Amino acid sequence: MAAQSLSAVDAAVPASTAGVTSARRNRRGSRAERLAPLVLLAPAILIIVGLRLWPLVLGVNFSFTGDGDRNGVAVGLDNYLTLLGDPLFRTALRNVGLLVLLLPVAVAIPGLLATFIYLKVPGHRLYRGVYFFPAVLSPVIVGAIFNLLLAFDGPLNALLGGLGLGPVDWLGDPDVAIFAVVGVHVWATFGMALVVFLAGFATLDSSLLDAAKVDGASLTQTIWHVIIPSLSRTIQFVFVTTMIGMLTSMFGLVYVMTSGGPEGSTYLPEYYVWIQQGQLNQPALASAASTVLFLIMLVVGLAQVAVLRRAGKEE
Amino acid sequence: MKQRTSWLAALAVGLAFTAGCGSASGPGSSTGSGDKLVVWDWKSGDAKAAGYVEKAKADFAKKHPGVTVEFVAQPFDQYYTLLGAAIQAGKGPDVILFNGGGQIRDRADALAPLDSHVGDDKQRLAGWDAFTKDGKVYAEPVTLQGHPIYYNKDLYQKAGLTAPAKTLDEFIGNCGVITQKTGAKCFALGNKEGIGIQFWLSALGSAVLTPQEYDDWIAGKRNWTSPDVKKIFELWQQAGATGLNTDGANSTAMFNDAFASFNSGKAANIIGLMSDVGHWKDFAEFLTPEKVGVTLAPQVNPAAKPSLPYDGGIGYAVAKWTKDPKVAADLVRSLTSTEALKAFYLDGGAIASDTSIDTSAGGPAVKTIVSEVKTGKPALHVALGSKTVDLMGRLSQQLLSGSITVDEVLQQLAASDKTG
Structure with missing residues (x-):
């Protein structure tokens, strides 16, 4: 963020300098004119190259070396082959795929709730505050709270027992645990998306809603034919930010709620990187996993930027 | 755009960290001046360790x-x-605290052997094996860590029993009586992190393996196809299937939810620790020392000889890159001096590596533990590499949920043990 505003300043400064110097039109001036942009851009370029690109290259380079006895020795693609052969890493990638599949749900929930608030359901002022509240809690606290709620002998299972349903081992059943963790993540973060949706609603043309009302449209028809088309840019933006949130900030929840278990079913690439580097002392393998994660993020990020750009043109 | 920049930045920083580690993988350089030693640990900030x-x-x-x-x-x-x-x-602290076993052996390359400096302490301290690799000692043990089976005397009394039985069949039979009379389960188990199986393997191992098999295992000659090894994992599976464990073991954290179950009388027995956490002094907050007993593993195989599994728990090592290893080794020796260890025992409740410390005031559990240290043997899971232990944790969860057979587990562990 900081670097972006920096480069914005850098871009603005040479332009104005160029204006001043070109007015003078002498030889010294034209030389300064040639150098000025380079000098002014240098800090930003140095920061980007020195602190971002160069470490990135080192990291990728490091992923082609070995661990333990082979520390520092070039091993080619060995680490990547190890990753491919590791069922745990494959689970982690599969879970990334699952997150992408669950994305529409994660977007629909805040969208729907924001709609209700916008349509002024009774108590909407209260809900607006309450929905946002979890967004200010750290993942560790959220994880600890839900560890208690979802424990095998916890309140949720007691409630199910009261209804005559068998207990579910929310965090101990490999088929359920990942959904429990994602569900908690959505609960903890949808407040942000809700605020974005509400901001989008503020720009909505209320005469369209009135017209729909006059024409006798039902609630679902109003949402489908009026609200969703009007909010398409907001929805796309929420898609992008929610995806980023899911891929980059679930470590805390996984760490606190399941430790990657049960049976390794809630592993995510980030968690895998951490285990390999910190617990199993295999930094080069962790580096390879980081590189794979980086590539995934790059593809997802570029695709999303493309979507956003197209949406911008449509407007 | 702003978001994109920020995640790119976050990733780049993350990668920078990993990359930074690798960029200087060459030979170590020295840090710090000669008259200052830096110690890294995770203990010294704890009020219990101040003394x-x-x-x-x-x-x-x-x-x-x-x-x-x-x-x-x-x-x-x-x-x-x-x-x-x-x-x-290749630079950092001069003296480093380590857990015994895999954690220090995996990093022995970065440490200076201490054999020439610690000769005088060899007799006084116990638990050296966990800090030894290829015959060289890399750290001096501070505490002993092991896996005694603790039991709640109150629950046994309520069921009309005096103490846990000496054979497994009777032991489990008694559990049935306790459950019937008090509602308490047999074992408090937390296997969320996959730690439960480590405790199980080590606590029951000496009651299942013959002394020869046990020693071979520790020496690295592990026979994963032996029926006795298989028996340990079968018992683990059966304990889960027959409801001996507290409910939801795979989603219960060992630290400290499983121990909380034991403390609150929801289970009659727990395989605990000797030092740090989850031990006799920790329980004392809820169960007074007289109510906690320690028992050796109930006999499974008549040819086995049950003993207390323990190793050096934590110990201080000297980094290879330190300027004067002699001075650093002297600091390690001070950190394991009798006076210091006595303070650790009294304040923290750890079983110290110095067996000459008087522990008679600690209650029956600690008395039993200290008396068993003499005949105790290294714990089975500590001898395994950290990769195999990690895998075993996940497989143990599958055994509890019934999605894998014992034979498949043994196959996978044998393969992992061979390579790593």
Whole structure:
């Protein structure tokens, strides 16, 4: 963020300098004119190259070396082959795929709730505050709270027992645990998306809603034919930010709620990187996993930027 | 755009960290001046360890008055990550606290052998094996860590029993009586992190394997196809299937939910620890010392000889890159001096490596533990590599949920044990 505003300043400064110097039109001036942009851009370029690109290259380079006895020795693609052969890493990638599949749900929930608030359901002022509240809690606290709620002998299972349903081992059943963790993540973060949706609603043309009302449209028809088309840019933006949130900030929840278990079913690439580097002392393998994660993020990020750009043109 | 930039930045920074570790993987360079020693641990920030650190510092100051010592307490969950970065860079602390077993053996390359400095302590301290690799000692043990089976005397009394039985069949039979009369389960188990199986393997191992099999296992000649090894994992599976464990073991954290179950009388037995957490002194908050007993593993195989599984728990090592290994080794010796260890035992409740410390005031559980240390043997899971232990944790969860057979588990573990 900081670097972006920096480069914005850098871009603005040479332009104005160029204006001043070109007015003078002498030889010294034209030389300064040639150098000025380079000098002014240098800090930003140095920061980007020195602190971002160069470490990135080192990291990728490091992923082609070995661990333990082979520390520092070039091993080619060995680490990547190890990753491919590791069922745990494959689970982690599969879970990334699952997150992408669950994305529409994660977007629909805040969208729907924001709609209700916008349509002024009774108590909407209260809900607006309450929905946002979890967004200010750290993942560790959220994880600890839900560890208690979802424990095998916890309140949720007691409630199910009261209804005559068998207990579910929310965090101990490999088929359920990942959904429990994602569900908690959505609960903890949808407040942000809700605020974005509400901001989008503020720009909505209320005469369209009135017209729909006059024409006798039902609630679902109003949402489908009026609200969703009007909010398409907001929805796309929420898609992008929610995806980023899911891929980059679930470590805390996984760490606190399941430790990657049960049976390794809630592993995510980030968690895998951490285990390999910190617990199993295999930094080069962790580096390879980081590189794979980086590539995934790059593809997802570029695709999303493309979507956003197209949406911008449509407007 | 703003978001995109920020995640790119976050990733780049993340990669920068990993990359930074690797970029300097060459030979180590020295840090710190000669008259200052830096110690890394995760203990010294703890109020319970204040007396220990003070005693050790005083002892060292007598030997080297001109050398200052700085303790840097790192958070434990990040400890080996930070240490990994220091090792890759070839510079960092002079004296390093380690867990015994895989954690120190995996990093022995970065440490200086201490054999020539610690000869005088060999007799006084126990638990050296966990800090030894290829015949060389890399750290002096501070505490002993092991896996006694604790039992709640109250629950046994309520069921009309005096103490846990000596054979497994009777032991489980008694559990049935306890459950019937008190509602308490047989074992409090937490296997969320996959730690439960480590405790199980080590606590029951000596009651299942013959002494020869046991010693071979520790020496690295592990026969994963032996029926006795298989029996340990079958017992684990059966304990889960027959409802001996507390409910939801795979989603219960060993620390501290499983121990809380034991403390609150929801289970009659628990395989616990000797030091740090989950031990006799921890229980004392809820169960008074007279109510907690320690028993050896109930006999499964008549040819086996049940014993207390224990190893060196934590110990201080000297980094390869330190300027004067002799001075650093002296600091390690001060950190394991009798006075310092006594303070650690009294304040923290750890079973110290120094067996000459008087523990008679600690209650029956600690008395039993200390008396068993003499005949105890290294724990089975400590002998395994960290990769195999990690895999075993996940497989143990599958065994509890019934999605894998014991034979498949043994196959996978044998393969992992061979390579790693």
